[in-house]
Amino acid sequence: MFDKLMSKEMWGLFEAFSEKENEPANIVELVTRTVPPIARLIGIHHMNLKVDVPRDPVRSRNRFDFTAFDDGIEGKVHLCRTFYTRGNGKVEIFATTDTQEASEDFYRLAKLLFTLCGRVITLNTLDNTVTTDMLTGASNLIGFHKKAGKYCEEGVIDDYALFFTNIKNFKYINQKIGMQSGDDILRGFVKRFIEVFGEAENGIFRLGADNFVLLLKKDQMPDLIRFLKTFDVTLPSGINMHIYFKAGIFLAYNGCDSSDLMNYASTAYAAARAGKSGDFVFFEKSMLEEEIRTKSIMVAFPQAIKQREFCVYYQPKVDAREKKLIGAEALCRWKQEGRIVPPVEFIPAIERFGRIVQLDLYVLDRVCSDIKKWTESGITPPRVSVNISRRDLAEPELAEKINAIADKYGIPHELIEIELTETVGSDEFSMMIKLIGKLKEYGFAIAIDDFGSGYSTLTMLKSIKADIIKLDRAFIKDITPDSVSDKTIIRNVVNMVHELNIHIIAEGVETAEQLEFLIEAGCPVIQGYYFDRPLPKEEFDERLTEPDYYKERN
Ligand code: C2E
Ligand code: CA
Ligand code: CA
Numbered sequence: 001m002f003d004k005l006m007s008k009e010m011w012g013l014f015e016a017f018s019e020k021e022n023e024p025a026n027i028v029e030l031v032t033r034t035v036p037p038i039a040r041l042i043g044i045h046h047m048n049l050k051v052d053v054p055r056d057p058v059r060s061r062n063r064f065d066f067t068a069f070d071d072g073i074e075g076k077v078h079l080c081r082t083f084y085t086r087g088n089g090k091v092e093i094f095a096t097t098d099t100q101e102a103s104e105d106f107y108r109l110a111k112l113l114f115t116l117c118g119r120v121i122t123l124n125t126l127d128n129t130v131t132t133d134m135l136t137g138a139s140n141l142i143g144f145h146k147k148a149g150k151y152c153e154e155g156v157i158d159d160y161a162l163f164f165t166n167i168k169n170f171k172y173i174n175q176k177i178g179m180q181s182g183d184d185i186l187r188g189f190v191k192r193f194i195e196v197f198g199e200a201e202n203g204i205f206r207l208g209a210d211n212f213v214l215l216l217k218k219d220q221m222p223d224l225i226r227f228l229k230t231f232d233v234t235l236p237s238g239i240n241m242h243i244y245f246k247a248g249i250f251l252a253y254n255g256c257d258s259s260d261l262m263n264y265a266s267t268a269y270a271a272a273r274a275g276k277s278g279d280f281v282f283f284e285k286s287m288l289e290e291e292i293r294t295k296s297i298m299v300a301f302p303q304a305i306k307q308r309e310f311c312v313y314y315q316p317k318v319d320a321r322e323k324k325l326i327g328a329e330a331l332c333r334w335k336q337e338g339r340i341v342p343p344v345e346f347i348p349a350i351e352r353f354g355r356i357v358q359l360d361l362y363v364l365d366r367v368c369s370d371i372k373k374w375t376e377s378g379i380t381p382p383r384v385s386v387n388i389s390r391r392d393l394a395e396p397e398l399a400e401k402i403n404a405i406a407d408k409y410g411i412p413h414e415l416i417e418i419e420l421t422e423t424v425g426s427d428e429f430s431m432m433i434k435l436i437g438k439l440k441e442y443g444f445a446i447a448i449d450d451f452g453s454g455y456s457t458l459t460m461l462k463s464i465k466a467d468i469i470k471l472d473r474a475f476i477k478d479i480t481p482d483s484v485s486d487k488t489i490i491r492n493v494v495n496m497v498h499e500l501n502i503h504i505i506a507e508g509v510e511t512a513e514q515l516e517f518l519i520e521a522g523c524p525v526i527q528g529y530y531f532d533r534p535l536p537k538e539e540f541d542e543r544l545t546e547p548d549y550y551k552e553r554n
Pocket of ligand 1 (some may be wrong): 076313330331332333342343344347356359363387388389442449450473507508509527528529530534
């Protein structure tokens with residue numbers, strides 16, 4: 001009988017299973033195509049396959065139960081072979097025939113079929129492994145490009161929206177409830193998304209950590225936004241948690257490729273992360289321009305620092321009662337091809353790509369160098385304040401670095417004031433308290449910048465040992481003849497700050513009226529266009545050598 005099995009039909013079976021070498025094959029299609037001639041040859045009337053094997057190592061399984069051959073005759077003898085695979089997989093092959101005689105051939109055929117099917121299953125699993133995220137069972141980035149790429153090629157991507165999404169404060173959640181539970185949240189999210197939105201057309205893709213990309217039909221978008229806004233998980237420990245998301249959304253259109261989709265959705269996500277326009281932000285073309293600008297700054301920055309393209313302007317701080325210059329704030333400018341670029345155009349970008357500490361320390365270095373020059377030429381140097389970005393707080397040994405720069409030029413530390421803005425999270429707050437503690441030990445003065453602009457509170461002033469607070473321009477701007485309540489607030493703030501033994505300075509003073517009110521409210525130290533704009537060093541030098549400049553001006 002074995003001869004029969006080596007017949008040309010048998011070779012057909014082999015060939016069919018080894019065709020399309022690189023492409024995973026469809027088992028049902030292969031088996032139903034190749035088995036009938038062989039089944040007829042060895043006297044089988046009916047053959048059925050029941051397959052239950054893992055599709056990928058994490059989540060899904062292949063399950064089919066199908067008839068490979070049926071010639072309409074009812075066989076008297078029932079035959080069955082069962083094979084097992086890894087991951088609780090099982091392949092059962094049933095057949096009916098007329099006599100036991102055929103059973104040997106059936107067993108050989110079954111074994112061969114299982115071996116061949118096994119090869120296809122392994123190839124398929126391998127393929128799915130490459131596109132599957134092993135933690136959650138969602139697809140991964142490769143899976144995304146495969147699926148989205150197919151939609152783009154077929155010209156149906158027009159119907160889809162892409163969400164680039166991330167869990168808010170996931171790092172903090174992980175710290176609080178442990179990595180294991182953090183993983184449960186990620187798995188729970190994938191599971192629920194698939195339950196609600198399905199995987200046939202839509203898709204969930206994990207890019208790593210808590211970054212997900214969700215691809216779904218545009219008409220389901222409101223449902224998805226609602227889903228993300230109301231997502232709760234119950235952890236195995238029984239704790240129920242509400243999870244907040246931020247997402248960038250791109251409404252795809254034909255002509256995009258899968259990289260465009262990712263690029264545009266992640267650009268929108270960057271805007272959502274920056275928090276300026278809410279947690280769910282739709283992509284707009286202008287965002288790309290901002291990103292291009294950030295990237296070009298990122299590329300130009302190292303060279304610009306090296307070639308000293310950044311320079312320091314000094315804005316005088318004036319005691320309005322004495323009409324005397326009592327200090328200055330160092331403000332950075334970028335001299336780029338003859339143009340003086342203001343900090344709003346480059347500081348946020350440098351902050352975004354994490355190099356602001358380099359710029360801040362550079363500015364401090366320049367300031368110390370200038371103070372040294374003033375001293376050497378017989379000018380009494382003023383106290384100069386330098387801005388230290390909130391993003392610098394994570395820099396290791398920041399206080400030591402500041403100290404080392406001042407000492408390099410032999411500058412008395414009381415001539416340097418460090419301006420810090422209020423922090424947002426509790427982690428940042430404790431880093432800030434530590435930094436302030438060290439800086440004060442070194443003898444530097446500490447100013448809280450932009451006080452009253454958002455996060456700052458009077459209670460926080462008790463835990464922060466600041467020497468000076470700078471009243472934000474937003475406060476001052478609103479001082480008009482009939483702004484009674486603003487004036488009352490300022491008066492109270494000034495009184496309380498004085499009670500805490502902290503000095504106060506008002507920023508952004510532009511009019512005589514504002515000045516008059518501030519003097520009357522007990523805040524005579526002023527920094528603003530009323531007296532001076534930020535000045536290039538050469539002009540500021542003149543102020544230092546003309547003690548009566550402000551007296552003569554009025
Ligand atoms: P800031 O620290 O609050 O600095 C004060 C800003 O207010 C300066 O803008 C100054 O020119 C402006 N200003 C002063 N008086 C007036 C006024 O009377 N009216 C108006 N309308 N504006 C006034 P500038 O120089 O453009 O700097 C903007 C911001 O850029 C600064 O705000 C600061 O946050 C940041 N910055 C500047 N230099 C540095 C730096 O070296 N490091 C860091 N981290 N940030 C810097
Ligand atoms: Ca400042
Ligand atoms: Ca300020």
